[in-house]
Amino acid sequence: MNSRFTWINGEMIASDQATVPFLTAGLHYGVAIFEGIRAYKTPNGLGVFRLREHMKRFEDSSRIVGFLDMPHSVDEMMEHVCATVRANGFGDCYIRPLLWLADGGWQLTIDSGKAHVAVSVWEQSVYGGKSTVAEGLKACVSSFTRHHPNAMMTKAKVAGNYVNSILAKTDAQRNGFNEAIMLDPQGYVAECTGANLFVVRNGRLVTPPADAILEGITRDTVVALAQDLGIPVQESQLSRDHLYVVDEVFVCGTAAEVVGITSIDRRTIGAGVPGPITSAIREAYLSAVRGTHARSERWITLT
Numbered sequence: 560m561n562s563r564f565t566w567i568n569g570e571m572i573a574s575d576q577a578t579v580p581f582l583t584a585g586l587h588y589g590v591a592i593f594e595g596i597r598a599y600k601t602p603n604g605l606g607v608f609r610l611r612e613h614m615k616r617f618e619d620s621s622r623i624v625g626f627l628d629m630p631h632s633v634d635e636m637m638e639h640v641c642a643t644v645r646a647n648g649f650g651d652c653y654i655r656p657l658l659w660l661a662d663g664g665w666q667l668t669i670d671s672g673k674a675h676v677a678v679s680v681w682e683q684s685v686y687g688g689k690s691t692v693a694e695g696l697k698a699c700v701s702s703f704t705r706h707h708p709n710a711m712m713t714k715a716k717v718a719g720n721y722v723n724s725i726l727a728k729t730d731a732q733r734n735g736f737n738e739a740i741m742l743d744p745q746g747y748v749a750e751c752t753g754a755n756l757f758v759v760r761n762g763r764l765v766t767p768p769a770d771a772i773l774e775g776i777t778r779d780t781v782v783a784l785a786q787d788l789g790i791p792v793q794e795s796q797l798s799r800d801h802l803y804v805v806d807e808v809f810v811c812g813t814a815a816e817v818v819g820i821t822s823i824d825r826r827t828i829g830a831g832v833p834g835p836i837t838s839a840i841r842e843a844y845l846s847a848v849r850g851t852h853a854r855s856e857r858w859i860t861l862t
């Protein structure tokens with residue numbers, strides 16, 4: 560991972576010096592919350608996509624986990640993110656703010672430790688490799704169940720939640736698929752391991768309700784872009800067999816952007832290539848993040 564500088568607890572230092580002690584509760588118990596954000600080259604300079612929304616979710620995640628005092632406000636975190644992006648001097652890049660339980664925390668309570676915060680930045684590579692964009696992803700339905708919201712707090716981007724994602728994605732890839740689709744504890748479609756999911760049926764976009772998923776900022780972006788394009792959108796429970804008979808399926812997330820799924824459990828979806836609505840949404844999304852869409856100005860923070 561190519562990263563030059565990391566902002567850690569108020570100091571900008573070389574990334575290889577940004578280390579945490581082995582005896583850090585956040586590392587031992589998975590008590591850390593994070594964000595995944597991207598900056599893109601735009602005609603007006605490097606811009607961070609939907610930075611305020613990401614830092615608001617960061618604050619929400621820390622509140623959900625139970626940190627009572629955020630060490631930095633949303634506005635301050637936005638400044639620290641921009642400063643770290645500038646310090647690294649990359650073009651398109653991925654940004655990772657992380658808040659973790661440190662300075663104690665061994666009593667298995669948030670209150671027995673303190674929040675430490677860092678922001679790191681690295682050069683972005685293409686999710687799933689370049690060919691997956693043209694060909695679409697091959698997905699399976701995972702045998703692992705997505706978290707129940709009363710167990711792991713699905714609205715928070717908690718480090719420990721991702722053990723479930725890693726179990727599912729490792730299993731999927733060892734079985735020859737690119738991605739795993741996860742069902743919620745009731746057996747309805749929830750999301751992928753690090754992205755939300757939409758299906759297209761009869762010209763209408765359908766996505767699972769927010770109950771058991773991370774409410775993706777890309778998901779919200781897709782809804783707005785679809786409305787601009789006159790494509791109706793609805794939140795609705797989807798069963799596994801729905802997935803097999805819809806016209807198109809795509810995943811969306813900060814890392815994934817918008818990518819079609821062209822087979823699920825070895826059943827071909829639609830024509831077996833990313834469909835026209837997936838392609839239209841992908842194109843609008845790339846225009847939005849690159850600063851050339853009518854909505855870009857509202858969504859981009861120049862660094």
Ligand SMILES: Cc1ncc(COP(=O)(O)O)c(C=O)c1O
Nearest residue numbers: 753754755773775776777812813
């Ligand atoms: C589990 C999960 N769902 C959905 C998403 C998509 O969220 P966003 O669009 O905010 O990146 C992510 C990525 O952050 C994720 O990890």
